[in-house]
Amino acid sequence: MSSINQDLSHDTRARDGIYDLGSRAETWRHFWHPVATLDELREAKPGGRGPLQSTLLGEKVGIAEIDGKIVAFEDRCPHRGVALTLGWAEDEGLRCRYHGWCFDNTGKATEIPSLPPGATLPARARLKQYDCEVRYDLIWVRLDSSLDTQIPDFPGWDDESMHCIMGEPYLWACSSGRRMENFMDVTHFPFAHQGTLGAPPNTVFPVYPVDQADRRLTWKTETFLAANPGSDTYGPPTHPDSVMIPPARYVIEMPFSITLMFTWTETFATQIFMHATPIDGITCRSYWFTCHTVDDSADEVHLQLQDMVLGEDLPVVVTHEPARIGEPNEEISVLPDKPMILWRRWIRELDIAARRGPEELQAALDQVAIESEEAGVGLTVAAGRPVG
Numbered sequence: 001m002s003s004i005n006q007d008l009s010h011d012t013r014a015r016d017g018i019y020d021l022g023s024r025a026e027t028w029r030h031f032w033h034p035v036a037t038l039d040e041l042r043e044a045k046p047g048g049r050g051p052l053q054s055t056l057l058g059e060k061v062g063i064a065e066i067d068g069k070i071v072a073f074e075d076r077c078p079h080r081g082v083a084l085t086l087g088w089a090e091d092e093g094l095r096c097r098y099h100g101w102c103f104d105n106t107g108k109a110t111e112i113p114s115l116p117p118g119a120t121l122p123a124r125a126r127l128k129q130y131d132c133e134v135r136y137d138l139i140w141v142r143l144d145s146s147l148d149t150q151i152p153d154f155p156g157w158d159d160e161s162m163h164c165i166m167g168e169p170y171l172w173a174c175s176s177g178r179r180m181e182n183f184m185d186v187t188h189f190p191f192a193h194q195g196t197l198g199a200p201p202n203t204v205f206p207v208y209p210v211d212q213a214d215r216r217l218t219w220k221t222e223t224f225l226a227a228n229p230g231s232d233t234y235g236p237p238t239h240p241d242s243v244m245i246p247p248a249r250y251v252i253e254m255p256f257s258i259t260l261m262f263t264w265t266e267t268f269a270t271q272i273f274m275h276a277t278p279i280d281g282i283t284c285r286s287y288w289f290t291c292h293t294v295d296d297s298a299d300e301v302h303l304q305l306q307d308m309v310l311g312e313d314l315p316v317v318v319t320h321e322p323a324r325i326g327e328p329n330e331e332i333s334v335l336p337d338k339p340m341i342l343w344r345r346w347i348r349e350l351d352i353a354a355r356r357g358p359e360e361l362q363a364a365l366d367q368v369a370i371e372s373e374e375a376g377v378g379l380t381v382a383a384g385r386p387v388g
């Protein structure tokens with residue numbers, strides 16, 4: 001069987017189906033998550049059509065291209081329940097490896113080889129399919145389509161001035177929430193990324209207004225990177241001496257997508273997009289891109305910086321106890337943890353609302369709270385002082 005996330009078979013940690021802040025898989029099934037890259041599907045089997053097995057929210061999901069359409073389905077043959085991704089894609093459809101039943105791209109069984117030609121096939125002989133779309137060269141799946149959710153926005157992808165490089169997806173032994181918080185948190189830069197993204201004594205980060213609207217949390221920062229040791233400035237790899245032209249912008253699209261946008265010179269901008277797909281409550285797989293204004297730099301240079309940063313984060317983030325975010329009073333937050341505090345609050349609200357039904361979840365998603373305008377201060381620092 002072709003399968004991604006195979007490392008899970010060696011991961012013996014106990015799993016109880018609970019997600020960040022006590023939430024349930026049912027809540028996050030309403031949202032779109034990438035389950036594989038398009039290349040992973042193409043490379044899974046000779047012929048490039050899969051099938052390929054992935055795991056999303058504890059569920060084994062099969063992906064295959066059948067008759068020109070990429071589809072996602074419960075990886076379970078309705079005949080005797082074996083993994084369909086053990087089978088193969090034919091021109092006629094997806095063939096189960098056990099007794100050879102064949103399914104078309106609507107999920108319907110089109111052939112049961114043990115029956116004589118012309119026999120009526122059981123109406124129930126069909127696959128359970130999921131919403132599936134290819135966007136940004138990623139295969140996105142939504143397990144529950146009872147709510148009108150969208151594939152997260154990734155502005156760099158459609159921006160002709162930007163070159164977007166897909167990084168290798170990575171599987172981390174922590175929840176999607178732990179990965180998300182690690183991404184949105186700047187106060188770890190001077191320590192976890194000492195010498196790379198910052199260093200003491202530049203440890204005080206300002207607290208900015210955060211807007212909640214359009215299913216997103218958005219905030220801007222006047223400063224992002226603490227000054228590097230021995231250097232007044234720190235820029236991206238191909239513009240190392242450039243200074244960030246504020247503001248940098250964070251956009252979290254609930255629940256597990258984040259985009260970070262910078263401008264470095266009048267002509268040079270960068271953007272990082274990441275979605276932390278929940279494999280289960282304590283494991284996530286991050287799909288990500290690093291983008292920059294088109295220039296002649298090698299992709300490798302940009303990927304190396306991200307690899308270095310991720311290499312500094314990983315050993316720390318996989319030691320969280322618990323591996324998913326627990327109850328609010330289990331940890332201590334301080335004011336500069338504000339983005340994480342607001343994200344946690346919204347995650348809890350979404351989960352509570354989802355237990356009451358899709359309409360309540362919709363309402364919880366559509367909440368609006370605009371701090372930047374209310375405060376009348378734009379990007380003015382609300383507390384603390386800028387770094388650097």
Ligand code: FES
Pocket residue numbers: 077078079080081082096097098099100101
């Ligand atoms: S289990 Fe799939 S055809 Fe029998």
Ligand SMILES: [Fe+2]
Pocket residue numbers: 182188192193309312313
């Ligand atoms: Fe980090």
